[in-house]
Amino acid sequence: MECVLCGNVDVSRLVVDKYGQSQRYGLCDDCDRAVFGVISAEPLWHRPRGCGLCGDQPRFALPEIDYILKKGESVSELEYDITIETFELCLDHATSILGLSLNVGQQEPLP
Numbered sequence: 001m002e003c004v005l006c007g008n009v010d011v012s013r014l015v016v017d018k019y020g021q022s023q024r025y026g027l028c029d030d031c032d033r034a035v036f037g038v039i040s041a042e043p044l045w046h047r048p049r050g051c052g053l054c055g056d057q058p059r060f061a062l063p064e065i066d067y068i069l070k071k072g073e074s075v076s077e078l079e080y081d082i083t084i085e086t087f088e089l090c091l092d093h094a095t096s097i098l099g100l101s102l103n104v105g106q107q108e109p110l111p
């Protein structure tokens, strides 16, 4: 798992595509702070629903990683929780801020 912005392997946050479970990216502490400031860790700042920046339909959840379990040299398992307080981003903000270029069509949310 590498930071989607700088390639640092020491990521502290995941970027999870809520509608395509195989799509996962990482975000390191430095980039998290550079892009979102301290804001992404501040629940009060969040919109009550949706994208943390505009309140739109969230596409990505950005949970903090609780811990990383190393399994051998290349395999590692990540522990994280996506809760109601997890920072989320809509597709527009995810692409503009994180530079994600996804091949995403209009998909219905999974139940």
Ligand SMILES: [Zn+2]
Pocket: 003, 004, 005, 006, 007, 008, 027, 028, 029, 030, 031, 032
């Ligand atoms: Zn980074």
Ligand SMILES: [Zn+2]
Pocket: 051, 052, 053, 054, 055, 056, 089, 090, 091, 092, 093
């Ligand atoms: Zn947004």
